[in-house]
Amino acid sequence: VELVQSGGGSLDPGSSVTLSCAVSEGSIASYTVAWFRQAPGKEREFVCSTRWGGGSTRYIDSVKERFTIARDNFKNAVDLEMVALKSKDTAVYYCAATVGTLGDDTAVDQYDYWGQGTQVTVSS
Secondary structure: OOEEEEOOEEEOOOOOEEEEEEEOOOOHHHEEEEEEEEOOOOOOEEEEEEOHHHOOEEEOHHHOOOEEEEEEOOOOEEEEEEOOOOHHHOEEEEEEEEEOOOOOOOOHHHOOEEOOOEEEEEOO
């Protein structure tokens, strides 16, 4: 299984961008998918997740009301829409997936598959 990411880039504060994570095998509906990010010198941080079968979503407090995780069944992908970007959002963003459910969706070791990572830089 491969996760192929797209989107990202260099952006101004307050702008918006959408990242996408496409799954190479099976239906996206069967995967629990999360987005993590890693800033320079920091550990990889959970950002948000969507449970398999169109289940519940979860966000860290710092991105609530600004980020939206959503499934796109046509693309067989999960998108991360980010608005009102801030400099502290600067990081490499990774999508992660596992088939079915899992225990703690914030934990890195719960996921079997990872995307290649994409840089998001927010700076004026």
